[in-house]
Amino acid sequence: MKEIKQEIKKGITVHQIKTNSFKTDLVAVFLMTKLDRETVTKNAIIPMVLRKGTKSLEDSQEINKKLEEMYGAGFECGIDKTGDNQVLRFYIETLDNAYLPEKEDLLSNVIQLLLEIIFDPKTENNAFKEEYLDSEKEKLKNILEGKKDDKAVYANLRCQEEMYNGTPFGLYKYGYIEDIEGINAKDLYEYYKNLIASCKIDIFVSGNIDEKKVLETISNNENIKKLEEREPNVQKGNAKLIRHEEKEIIEHLEVTQGNLVIGLEINENSKREKYVATVYNAILGGSATSKMFQVVREQHSLAYTAASNFLRHKNSIFIRAGIEIENYEKTVKLIKEQLEDMKSGNFTDEDIENAKTGIISMIKSIPDEQETAVTYYYGQEVGEHKLDFDEYESEINSVTKEEIMDFANKISVNTVYFLRD
Amino acid sequence: MYLIGETEVKSVPDGIAHFLEHKMFEQKSGVNSLDTLTALGVSANAYTTNNYTTYLYEATDNFYEALDEFMDYVQNPYYTDENVEKEKGIIAQEIKMYEDYPEWQVYLNTLKCLYKDFPIRLDIAGSVESIQGITKELLYLCYDNFYTPSNMAIAICGDFEPEEILGEIKKRITNTEKKEVPKRIYPDEQDAVFEKEKCVKMDISNPLFSLGFKDKPAEDPVKRHIAINIILNTIMGKSSKLNKELTDEGLILGPIDFEYEFAENYAFGIISGVSRKPREVIKRIKEELENQKKNGLNEADFIRNKKKLYGSYIIEYNSVEDTARLFLSEYFRGVVGFDYLEKYKEVTKEYAEEILKDLFKEENFAVSIVE
Incomplete structure (x- = not known):
């Protein structure tokens, strides 16, 4: 697997990932813009409105018919946060030309369709179609009201909101209910035109592809031709946290299981530290041999889910556990003991080796899924520190116990969040 | 319940197979195999x-080291x-985690409605109460009876000879004793559905609904x-008239999902979605099924959805993990997975319409x- 990258216009980059491991090709387009309280809800609703209809495909029923004709090509769109930016994501996965019962160039058609959905929407009188916007406003409202439906996800989200309160990352990626009312079809269309003229655009095509042809298809696409060069409106680096002292938040909902999430702040940000953090997190809660799994789950039987993850772009770690409500204090105490053990070096060389082996195996399996590979390369594109597979592997291998202990001492508990009945 | 030999009937607590799975990694050396792997x-x-x-x-x-x-x-x-x-504490938390998942509750309750006695109406993990009765003796009993080579299969997918x-x-098979596999005893299940409706309250923003249909093997x-699959895609899939109408009227908040499950001794399907007026949506789905029964499936829609299905069967072979899982299941x-790619050609509109009439009935x- 290899990535070829071409900036076809300033701010617009085509990434091609050539691989013959799959029966499908994946086309992905990412639009990145600054996370901002003013625009967060508008950005969230745009992909939803775009999938409702294009210039040539009247409504979503027509779009879906077209996708079914293309042997059930799968279209997906969504919204994400990457660092202090918001990303509008669009994907189509389609059968590779080699697996079609009849010879045709499905990939080119799929690329054209995806670009049409994103850049040539259905409009009326220089505005989005009113009824499409209305139905999507309703759906967005539902998503926002449904924030609490998955308790584990909600707890994680709430802990992040509390920890990053007052900074862009503290915003909810889907925006806010109170904004919805004020969005109208004309202003939103104006905003959308401004967005596609100023955001960072990355187009990924992965599969057993003809690189020259793919590049031509994209470069000669009418919708791409219409886009101007831009200095992308994105946020580099992260806003500083406002609160550093530890805060405990307990929230009540109708639940049978308690959800505990602990946000850790990392007080250092260098390239080397990212690798140390990756190894640290693997030992703390990143695998079945980790302290969270072994101590909290296996030794004390406190939880089924007991893990941690490192947010590379935000330089923080979140620990999570689903527990019996009355075991809250006991579990927090036990987790804090694990953090102390990490500081004092109370972990073995074997723990480090296991962590490294796990991480390296994960790096090696990135090419085994197209979406994972695309996400990895996009992370490289927008991350502060670039690294390739080999460099990644050798950096991980060289992490020492002293570095991990040093790193552990630069971590502090920022937020302890507990969702209970 | 299962039968050993001709007469010996054994009964074990609900959730024991899942419990056994959790405990399988434990080793005499004290090292957990999951950790070793x-x-x-x-x-x-x-x-x-x-x-x-x-x-x-x-x-x-480390493929072969792991295989060891x-x-x-x-x-x-x-x-x-x-x-x-x-392990009881850990599994109790797993069960409680599922209890808080509305999707799982709506699904399991459908099965509880469709089946009166058949054990697929039970939670695979059992209940917090039922697992209390599990002992090491019962686990060994289940292990000895079911984990025999003639009752096991292995699927491997990847780049190898x-x-x-x-x-x-073969080198690594140590248990070569030829042992009769115990016969699982299933209660006789009635043809009719057990209960017409189950409705539970949870702390969620929008109701989830599911319309189950009971089929026979x-x-x-x-x-x-x-x-x-073609019938359901044609009648209520993303490009269907029904989907458009329900979406435009704000009755559904996302596409209608459907699935069909079968094994040797049961078969059922589930149509599901999210709606503020679930009963209204269910009524409309049933009406549309009746309507299509009367008028027949639209030819162009049928062909297009068949094409879509072809793509989905190929995509199933995209990942090594999915492929291995598919072959085992x-x-x-x-059945054999590749059969889908052959059999799909044989499915005609007439054949589908016959099933439509015969299966999608109120009862x-x-x-x-x-x-």
Whole structure:
């Protein structure tokens, strides 16, 4: 697997990932813009409105018919946060030309369709179609009201909101209910035109592809031709946290299981530290041999889910556990003991080796899924520190116990969040 | 319940197969096999379905070292009073996690409505109460009876030489005793659905609904499965008239999902979605089914959805993990995955319409709602 990258216009980059491991090709387009309280809800609703209809495909029923004709090509769109930016994501996965019962160039058609959905929407009188916007406003409202439906996800989200309160990352990626009312079809269309003229655009095509042809298809696409060069409106680096002292938040909902999430702040940000953090997190809660799994789950039987993850772009770690409500204090105490053990070096060389082996195996399996590979390369594109597979592997291998202990001492508990009945 | 030999009937607590799966990794040496595999850099896991338990690992390196451990632990159980007791706390949290998932509740309640006695109406993990009755003796009993080579299968997918790998596997089989597989005893299940509706309240923003339909095991389940998929896609899939109407009227908040499950001795389907007026949506779905029964399926829609299905069957072979899982699951229900790519050609509009008329009848439906 290899990535070829071409900036076809300033701010617009085509990434091609050539691989013959799959029966499908994946086309992905990412639009990145600054996370901002003013625009967060508008950005969230745009992909939803775009999938409702294009210039040539009247409504979503027509779009879906077209996708079914293309042997059930799968279209997906969504919204994400990457660092202090918001990303509008669009994907189509389609059968590779080699697996079609009849010879045709499905990939080119799929690329054209995806670009049409994103850049040539259905409009009326220089505005989005009113009824499409209305139905999507309703759906967005539902998503926002449904924030609490998955308790584990909600707890994680709430802990992040509390920890990053007052900074862009503290915003909810889907925006806010109170904004919805004020969005109208004309202003939103104006905003959308401004967005596609100023955001960072990355187009990924992965599969057993003809690189020259793919590049031509994209470069000669009418919708791409219409886009101007831009200095992308994105946020580099992260806003500083406002609160550093530890805060405990307990929230009540109708639940049978308690959800505990602990946000850790990392007080250092260098390239080397990212690798140390990756190894640290693997030992703390990143695998079945980790302290969270072994101590909290296996030794004390406190939880089924007991893990941690490192947010590379935000330089923080979140620990999570689903527990019996009355075991809250006991579990927090036990987790804090694990953090102390990490500081004092109370972990073995074997723990480090296991962590490294796990991480390296994960790096090696990135090419085994197209979406994972695309996400990895996009992370490289927008991350502060670039690294390739080999460099990644050798950096991980060289992490020492002293570095991990040093790193552990630069971590502090920022937020302890507990969702209970 | 199951039968050993001719007469010996054994009954075990609900959730024991899943419990056994959790405990299978425990080793006499005190080292957990999951840790050993993780330390080799392979990703290992296990899961239990209504019909079988699967142990799996995925490796980029150390494939054979992992195979040593993998085949060793599935052939060597080690249960103690202490390690069995300890697991009860972990599994109780797993059960409670599922209790808070509205999607799981709406699904399981559909099965509870469709089936009166058949055990697929039970939670695979059992209940917090039922697992209390599990002991090391019961685990050994289940292990000895069910974990015999004639009741096991292994699927491997990747870049290797089949002959070579077969030899490597044979070398690692230590238990070669030919033992009769106990016969599972299933209660006789009535044809009719057990309850017409189950509705539970949960702390969620929008109700979830599910419309289940009870089917009987078919002579050619693959062909039937394909036909049902095409029918449901045509009538309520993303490009259907019904989907457009319900979306435009704000009655559904996302596409209608559907699935069809079958094994040797049961078959059912579930149509599900999210709606503020779930009963209204269910009424409309039933009306549209009646309407299509009367007028027949639209030819162009039928052909297009058939094309879509072809793509989806190929995509199933995109990942090594999915492919291996697929072959195992199909082995245990007596079909071959590639059959779908052949059988799909045989499914005609007439064949589908016959199933439509015969299966989608009021008497086969049951409703589950979480609101």
